[in-house]
Amino acid sequence: MPSRTVIPQQGFTLVELMIVVTIIGVLSSIAVPAYQNYIQKSEVTAGVSTTSALTTNIDLFIQENGRFPPATGLSDIGASATMSSLGTLSLIPDTETADQGVLEFEFNTTTSVSGKKVQWRKNPTTGWQCVQNAAEHIKGCLKGMIG
Secondary structure (H helix, E strand, O other): OOOOOOOOOOOOOHHHHHHHHHHHHHHHHHHHHHHHHHHHHHHHHHHHHHHHHHHHHHHHHHHHHOOOOOOOOHHHHOOOOOOEOOEEEEEEEOOOOOOOEEEEEEEOOOOOOOOOEEEEEEEOOOEEEEEEOOOOOEOOEEEOOOO
16 A cells, blocks of 8 residues: 655644634623723823813912903913813803803814813812812712703
């Protein structure tokens, strides 16, 4: 009987490939939402930080001028509406109390939280309070209603 040459197996079987594809699918179904949540929280945290840094400047403006900066007064506090690529800053003075108002940051359409807002509200008894409607568990800024 002639001897047969045994050819070694090369490649993967269909079952092995299906197992690998299934494992990758399971891992990506966990990783993608976690990554999206991470991106969302980091963008909101950047908005909170941007506005938080300006609250001291507003306090100085109130101390020197006796009133909250006007809606067109971002340059008076060392800021501009477009100083962050993530969104737009604005000032909303209180119409009834001169030394109160809101510093608002609205996220633009290039972010994962498009249209959401971060607000720092000046209150004479409690000081500055941060409220945002974009993400859960942002340190130093409560999630709540923004009107």
